[in-house]
Amino acid sequence: MGMTMTQKILAAHAGLDKVEPGQLIMANVDLVLGNDITAPVAIREFKRMGAKRVFDRKKVALVPDHFTPNKDIKSAEQCKIIREFAYDMEIENYFEVGQMGIEHALIPEKGLVVPGDVVIGADSHTCTYGALGAFSTGVGSTDMAAAMATGQAWFKVPEAIKFVLKGRLNKWVSGKDVILHIIGMIGVDGALYQSMEFTGEGLASLSMDDRFTIANMAIEAGAKNGIFEVDDKTLEYVKEHSTKEFKVYKADEDARYSKVFEIDLSSIPLTVAFPHLPENVRTFDEIGDIPIDQVVIGSCTNGRLSDLRIAAQILKGNKVHPRVRTIIIPATQRIYLEAMREGLLEIFIEAGAVVSTPTCGPCLGGHMGILAKGERAVATTNRNFVGRMGHVESEVYLASPAVAAASAITGKISSPEEVVK
Amino acid sequence: MIQGKAIKYGNNVDTDVIIPARYLNTADPKELAAHCMEDLDPEFKNKVQPGDIIVAGTNFGCGSSREHAPIAIKASGISCIIAETFARIFYRNAINIGLPIMECPEAARDIKDGDQVAVDLTTGEITNLTTGRTYKAAPFPQFMQELIKAGGLVEYVKGRMGAQG
Numbered sequence A: 001m002g003m004t005m006t007q008k009i010l011a012a013h014a015g016l017d018k019v020e021p022g023q024l025i026m027a028n029v030d031l032v033l034g035n036d037i038t039a040p041v042a043i044r045e046f047k048r049m050g051a052k053r054v055f056d057r058k059k060v061a062l063v064p065d066h067f068t069p070n071k072d073i074k075s076a077e078q079c080k081i082i083r084e085f086a087y088d089m090e091i092e093n094y095f096e097v098g099q100m101g102i103e104h105a106l107i108p109e110k111g112l113v114v115p116g117d118v119v120i121g122a123d124s125h126t127c128t129y130g131a132l133g134a135f136s137t138g139v140g141s142t143d144m145a146a147a148m149a150t151g152q153a154w155f156k157v158p159e160a161i162k163f164v165l166k167g168r169l170n171k172w173v174s175g176k177d178v179i180l181h182i183i184g185m186i187g188v189d190g191a192l193y194q195s196m197e198f199t200g201e202g203l204a205s206l207s208m209d210d211r212f213t214i215a216n217m218a219i220e221a222g223a224k225n226g227i228f229e230v231d232d233k234t235l236e237y238v239k240e241h242s243t244k245e246f247k248v249y250k251a252d253e254d255a256r257y258s259k260v261f262e263i264d265l266s267s268i269p270l271t272v273a274f275p276h277l278p279e280n281v282r283t284f285d286e287i288g289d290i291p292i293d294q295v296v297i298g299s300c301t302n303g304r305l306s307d308l309r310i311a312a313q314i315l316k317g318n319k320v321h322p323r324v325r326t327i328i329i330p331a332t333q334r335i336y337l338e339a340m341r342e343g344l345l346e347i348f349i350e351a352g353a354v355v356s357t358p359t360c361g362p363c364l365g366g367h368m369g370i371l372a373k374g375e376r377a378v379a380t381t382n383r384n385f386v387g388r389m390g391h392v393e394s395e396v397y398l399a400s401p402a403v404a405a406a407s408a409i410t411g412k413i414s415s416p417e418e419v420v421k
Numbered sequence B: 001m002i003q004g005k006a007i008k009y010g011n012n013v014d015t016d017v018i019i020p021a022r023y024l025n026t027a028d029p030k031e032l033a034a035h036c037m038e039d040l041d042p043e044f045k046n047k048v049q050p051g052d053i054i055v056a057g058t059n060f061g062c063g064s065s066r067e068h069a070p071i072a073i074k075a076s077g078i079s080c081i082i083a084e085t086f087a088r089i090f091y092r093n094a095i096n097i098g099l100p101i102m103e104c105p106e107a108a109r110d111i112k113d114g115d116q117v118a119v120d121l122t123t124g125e126i127t128n129l130t131t132g133r134t135y136k137a138a139p140f141p142q143f144m145q146e147l148i149k150a151g152g153l154v155e156y157v158k159g160r161m162g163a164q165g
């Protein structure tokens, strides 16, 4: 019986010729990641383990991105713990405010993940790097601590669901709509304990940014990881961003999948997830009039340059609705700089939006745009759980940058068709 | 043997309601426990007694990887969680920090809020003392039993690093 992409990568990192679904293995990791919420706990546990040094100072990345620039004294203390640890351990990939970005946009941009890698991060959206053909998954702080100490992590080898993509996306439809559509189809636990493997001739038409968005939300279907077959676009991206050696793993012809879905990209409509679960998806024929108070364009899901370009294309020459606070957050310093050079920031500000320094900010209800009781936001983020962006009686609607930008203009959840003629 | 009263919740209890992000600027278990379940059940912190058992539906602990979620639950005095299924990061976090969890769909569906429940972690046997019914959860694989026996991942790694000198 053949192996899936994920199974092959895991076998290779565990020093095994073969692995079976359900098997428990110890695997070597190529990168261990943590942020300002999870790393302080990991550092405490690391010390409790009696560890003195990290296993490899080049293979640990620390990114203070959630409550930074420090939103209050407690956050400042948390960040200080990471900073001191990073200096102490001479961690090469510590990114201070000014270098920092949202971890899952930053790590690929810095070339720290390449195809075939095993990456764990104490952040659930670590699955984002599956876009590069790596096995990459979220873990907790104690796992992070153990991996920093030993260079290893335990895994249960997952089964996989295969998504065979064909056709191409229609105008305005993006990777965000693809993944929301899929989560709507299989549910928030539809891929529980499993890999989501993306392949098929439709892949070629998806940009790397689309793939990052799709892999990012694999966790919202309960998956252990999402992973894309490596193609020319992946290789081009890797060449541009990284000097690390890499290995491409392809699924065996006779790999076994628990399910196979064929998805025609051209059949996917603009999709919005209603509160309070990412699986509550609706299309514009079912949406109706939903007035909103805030729009957030950013996050590890949709804060990349192509996302900002789409938003700018729609906002250009328009004004945001006077009742809608529109907050735009480039995901990294580099994206911020490029957006400035391309004139996107000017378009946003002229339209009446605010542009923030890179941060997770409102995505997790941290800071920079918290919702009051009864308020509604359209956000390009990935979670719309109860209280996620603020008050327990506030609401988050998940959508693509195109829908978010159009909604900012009209003041209600809107398709870009309504504002761009 | 663990024994306590069941506190019951539904499906997809996510880590944002278990411990909202607004409290994540600390990692102190006591402070986290003070806000445990706040956005789902504001009464939780008043009604929870040491030893109580959370019983829930599918996909318990979905969402973020914050270990603060099982830490908050453990620090609240909860002795065990029984659910139909767990989200995978929550599952490994609970094991890693030594919070017992049991996957048992039948028990999770049957047990009612307020029932007295006993759990035998070694055999996986769950008894509803209120109704007298018993259930059997799948036992943990060998490796996880070792982790749990060692007292969680920290102790396990400590042991291994000690062995390596």
Ligand code: SF4
Pocket: A066, A102, A103, A104, A123, A125, A299, A300, A301, A359, A360, A363, A364, A381, A382
């Ligand atoms: S942007 Fe949101 S989902 Fe992404 S890492 Fe930050 S808080 Fe998590």
